[in-house]
Amino acid sequence: MTFLIQSLPERVETFRRHFAADLPEVAFATDPDAVDPADVRYLMAWTFPEDLATRYPNLELVFSTGAGIDQVVKAPLPPKARLVRMVEAGITSLIREYAVMAVMALHRDLPGYIAQQRSGTWQALSFTYADERRIGVLGLGELGQAVLDALRPFGFPLSGWSRSPKDIPGVACHHGPEGLDAVLAASDILICLLPLTDETRGILNAALFAKLPRGAGLIHMGRGGHSDQEAILAALDEGQLGGVVIDVTEPEPLPADHPLWRHPRVILTPHVGARSRAESGAVATVANIRRHLAGEDPQGLVDPARGY
Ligand code: NDP
Ligand code: OXD
Secondary structure, X not given: OEEEEOOOHHHHHHHHHHHHHHOOOOEEEOOHHHOOHHHEEEEEEOOOOOOHHHHOOOOOEEEEOOOOOOOOOOOXXXXXXXXXXXXOHHHHHHHHHHHHHHHHHHHOOHHHHHHHHHOOOOOOOOXXXXXXXXXXXXXXXXXXXXXXXXXXXXXXXXXXXXXXXOOXXXXXXXXXXXXXXXXXXXXXXXXXOOOOOOOOOOOEOHHHHHOOOOOXXXXXXXXXXXXXHHHHHHHHHOOOEEEEEEOOOOOOOOOOOOHXXXXXXXXXXXXXXXXXXXXXXXXXXXXXXXXXXXXXXXXXXXXXXXXX
C-alpha cells in the first residue's frame, strides 16, 4: 500500500516526516519509476499523468495539492478511485487575509490614493462607513465562509451565493440561478470564490457586472476562467466597476502587454491568494487516509458530477 507524491522537495520532506510518524503502514514514495504501480493506492499531485487510470489501476484516493481541482476534475480515474481536494488550515488562513486586504483596499479606495500619491496630490477622497458598504460572496464553501467570518467584525452588511441553500448567521444567503440577482444587487463589493466548473465558467461577464450597483468593486480569487477580462476592462472604463482586485487570470501569467497589468483601478497579484501549507496539508492528508482506512469519506471529497 503506497502513497506517491509529486510536489516541491521541501513539501515532500514534510509529508515524509508526517507519514513516517503517523501513518507508517503506508509506504511513502516520490519517484514514479521506483514504485510498483500496482501498489499505489494513494497519489498526490497538482496535475496527473494522462495514463493515470491504466498506470495505477489500484488507486483509491487521488489528492490534489490545491483547493481547486478544475485542472484535474475531468482526468480519467481508475474505477475505484475518488478525487480529493485540499482542505487545510494554511489555505484558509491565507485566503482570509487576502480577502480582508482586498476588501479594505477597495473600501478605503487604495487605488485612488495610490494615483494621488503618484501625482503629488494631498486630498481626502470620500469616506464610506463599513455598515454602508455591502459585500457579496459568490461561493459559500470552505473558503467563502471563512472570508465571511473574517469580514463580519467590521460591520459590513454581508450576503452570499451558493448552489444549495445555506443558513449562515449574519449573512443573507441566496442560492441557485434564481438567487444570484439578489446578491448582485446587494454587492457594493463582490468577491468570487467559486470553483471553476461548466456552470461557473465565464460567470464574471458584462451581464453580471450590469446587475451590480454602479461603481461596485470586484475581488476575483476563483479561477481565470470565471472572468471575461475584456468585460472587466470595459466595465471599469465606463464606471460600472469602480475598482478590481484580481488574483487569477487566463492565461497565467498574463501577456506583458495586457491592459490589466497597468489599469489604474486594478490591483493585480500573481495567483497568490493562498498556497497550501506543507505542515497542515500533511496532517490533513494523513487524517484523510486514516478516515478512508476506517471506511469513512475523506474531507474534501469531489463529486465529479457537480465538477467540484
Ligand atoms: P468549496 O467546494 O468548499 O466551495 C465551493 C462553493 O461554490 C460552494 O458553496 C458551492 O455551493 C458554490 N458553487 C459551486 N458551483 C456553484 C454554482 N453553479 N452556483 C452557485 N454556487 C456554486 O470550495 P473552496 O471554498 O475550498 O474553494 C473555492 C475555490 O477557490 C476553488 O475551487 C479555487 O478555484 C479557489 N481558490 C483560489 C485560490 C487562490 O490562490 N486564488 C486558493 C484556493 C482556492 P454548495 O455549497 O451549494 O455546494
Ligand atoms: C488552489 C490555488 O486551488 O492555489 O489551492 O489556487
